[in-house]
Amino acid sequence: MKIKTQLLDLCNLHVNKRIKDYKNEIDLIKESIESNDKVSNEQDDSGNSKLLDDLEKNMNYLGDAQKNKDYLQLIRPNLVSEQVVLGSIVKTDSLSFFIAISIGKIEIETQDYYIISLQSPIGQHVKSKSKGHQFEFNSKRYTITEVL
Known part of the structure; x- marks a missing residue:
């Protein structure tokens, strides 16, 4: 299915960009730490402490992005299911x-698409549902018109 492949490609581009950005940021922080170590005295460690915190945050973000990349590998664009599963396109009476x-x-x-995870609040509402099912989210009622 062409549209699923396009959507999956966009997801992969998004994740790959995030991975690249986090790796670049990590490299910059490491360079800053190294240059601070060369010129700093022992009484001024507050700069390195902040940099180490930033390094840890970016390492966590990178780990999350890599998990997302692995998760995307589980999607099979040619899979057809009557129930909403990972990789499904869910069309409702108002949103896709x-x-x-x-x-x-x-x-x-x-065509607008909202790329969501099964773990998201709305993903939990549509999970395992099929055509004709209704669900409510943020005080709005949706009817699933198609599962691709």
Whole structure:
């Protein structure tokens, strides 16, 4: 299915960009720590402490992004299921969703899609549902019109 492949490709691009950005940020922080070590005295460790905190945060973000990349590898664009599963396109009477990772709204061929994860609040509402099922989210009622 062409649209699923396009959506999956966008997800992979998004994750790969995040991984690249976090790796670049980690490299910059490491360089800053090394240059601070060369010129700093023992009484001024507060700068390195902040940098080490930033390094740890970025390492965690990188780990999360790599987990998302691995998770995307589980999606099979050609899989057809009547129930909502990972990789499904869920069309409702007002919105369309792609079940993958949490990215948000994107547009492909003049159609808006919300890329969400099964673990997200709305993902939990649509999980294992099929055409004709209704669910309520943020005080709005949706009817699933199609699961691709």
